[in-house]
Amino acid sequence: xxxxxxxxxxxxxxxxxxxxxxxxxxxxxxxxxxxxxxxxxxxxxxxxxxxxxxxxxxxxxxxxxxxxxxxxxxxxxxxxxxxxxxxxxxxxxxxxxxxxxxxxxxxxxxxxxxxxxxxxxxxxxxxxxxxxxxxxxxxxxxxxxxxxxxxxxxxxxxxxxxxxxxxxxxxxxxxxxxxxxxxxxxxxxxxxxxxxxxxxxxxxxxxxxxxxxxxxxxxxxxxxxxx
Amino acid sequence: xxxxxxxxxxxxxxxxxxxxxxxxxxxxxxxxxxxxxxxxxxxxxxxxxxxxxxxxxxxxxxxxxxxxxxxxxxxxxxxxxxxxxxxxxxxxxxxxxxxxxxxxxxxxxxxxxxxxxxxxxxxxxxxxxxxxxxxxxxxxxxxxxxxxxxxxxxxxxxxxxxxxxxxxxxxxxxxxxxxxxxxxxxxxxxxxxxxxxxxxxxxxxxxxxxxxxxxxxxxxxxxxxxx
Numbered sequence: 001x002x003x004x005x006x007x008x009x010x011x012x013x014x015x016x017x018x019x020x021x022x023x024x025x026x027x028x029x030x031x032x033x034x035x036x037x038x039x040x041x042x043x044x045x046x047x048x049x050x051x052x053x054x055x056x057x058x059x060x061x062x063x064x065x066x067x068x069x070x071x072x073x074x075x076x077x078x079x080x081x082x083x084x085x086x087x088x089x090x091x092x093x094x095x096x097x098x099x100x101x102x103x104x105x106x107x108x109x110x111x112x113x114x115x116x117x118x119x120x121x122x123x124x125x126x127x128x129x130x131x132x133x134x135x136x137x138x139x140x141x142x143x144x145x146x147x148x149x150x151x152x153x154x155x156x157x158x159x160x161x162x163x164x165x166x167x168x169x170x171x172x173x174x175x176x177x178x179x180x181x182x183x184x185x186x187x188x189x190x191x192x193x194x195x196x197x198x199x200x201x202x203x204x205x206x207x208x209x210x211x212x213x214x215x216x217x218x219x220x221x222x223x224x225x226x227x
Numbered sequence: 228x229x230x231x232x233x234x235x236x237x238x239x240x241x242x243x244x245x246x247x248x249x250x251x252x253x254x255x256x257x258x259x260x261x262x263x264x265x266x267x268x269x270x271x272x273x274x275x276x277x278x279x280x281x282x283x284x285x286x287x288x289x290x291x292x293x294x295x296x297x298x299x300x301x302x303x304x305x306x307x308x309x310x311x312x313x314x315x316x317x318x319x320x321x322x323x324x325x326x327x328x329x330x331x332x333x334x335x336x337x338x339x340x341x342x343x344x345x346x347x348x349x350x351x352x353x354x355x356x357x358x359x360x361x362x363x364x365x366x367x368x369x370x371x372x373x374x375x376x377x378x379x380x381x382x383x384x385x386x387x388x389x390x391x392x393x394x395x396x397x398x399x400x401x402x403x404x405x406x407x408x409x410x411x412x413x414x415x416x417x418x419x420x421x422x423x424x425x426x427x428x429x430x431x432x433x434x435x436x437x438x439x440x441x442x443x444x445x446x447x448x449x450x451x452x453x454x
């Protein structure tokens with residue numbers, strides 16, 4: 001089994017996380033790296049979605065993943081076993097990553113083989129605290145999974161309001177859960193009218209092409225290659 | 228539609244939350260009230276489980292619910308519409324409740340009609356932060372739902388280690404998710420050998436009698452009525 005690179009990150013000494021986040025974003029832009037901050041509840045399917053994403057974009061973009069968790073290296077192991085460049089980031093009990101922690105993770109990721117077109121931070125599974133800290137990422141994405149229910153944008157408003165794109169995962173489970181896609185989309189747009197909503201099933205691959213297309217456009221725009 | 232009592236709770240000024248929690252527990256014991264702190268990820272089925280619980284225990288115990296959320300009164304409305312005594316507690320953006328916030332909520336709940344045998348705090352949906360703050364409750368319970376996956380005890384160790392009982396909900400969805408009940412139980416006991424594990428399906432009512440029996444015993448023991 002491959003060795004998993006695990007890094008312990010420490011909470012920021014910066015009083016002003018927003019300033020640190022802006023600095024990191026400027027660096028990312030200079031270095032032509034797009035960093036996606038992917039958030040969700042525990043168990044919404046972040047890791048499976050990332051496996052599918054890596055598969056879809058493998059031939060076009062260099063991609064690497066930072067798996068953040070309080071403990072365990074379960075997710076980085078899954079990624080590495082699937083051939084995806086990945087490190088495990090441990091937050092030392094912290095419920096979120098700030099910009100300084102994110103940069104420590106990014107430096108460790110770059111050290112494993114140089115810069116990438118697309119770096120993805122799989123944030124700690126939590127709909128509350130990660131929304132409060134700008135990580136310095138190029139864009140914020142979140143996954144809402146069908147079993148969680150279509151009322152979540154009402155209960156976790158900040159998370160939905162800061163995301164550029166919301167993936168609705170596990171849509172294959174829609175028949176057995178009381179989840180209305182139109183109502184979910186309406187609740188999301190109530191919090192954030194500009195959020196793109198993309199229904200997917202990471203397990204079957206449904207919708208992954210639309211998600212990959214979103215990422216392609218975002219990365220190209222970030223690098224200034226496209227309109 | 229019934230009016231929903233909403234209370235805004237403030238973070239504790241107590242430096243020592245543990246002391247405040249012990250004081251609240253002593254008060255609960257004096258007043259013969261059992262307070263259950265119910266935690267989980269967003270969307271694991273806490274509210275539906277509480278509706279079933281109230282149904283199962285209605286004729287034996289007086290029961291009331293504090294629905295804690297960052298925003299919205301969706302859950303308290305659901306409970307009140309079902310005839311369950313309930314208030315909505317808003318945490319003002321906070322990702323958890325501490326003992327002082329819990330006591331503010333409890334006082335507001337008691338003000339709606341006197342003490343109860345069983346008060347239940349539905350904590351903010353979050354597997355990280357609520358585990359770090361003793362609310363002063365008589366017991367801690369959590370729900371792990373099948374779609375979240377059986378690896379969650381590995382990723383959120385503290386939450387599983389502080390719970391007296393873990394309900395595994397949505398077991399009707401087991402056939403369509405990769406969730407192994409034996410492996411989940413093993414992972415839970417790895418974190419907490421004493422945790423009781425009760426599989427349920429809040430939607431169909433399966434397992435609710437076992438859960439109600441656990442609560443009956445716990446309330447009776449707390450009141451000193453039973454061995």
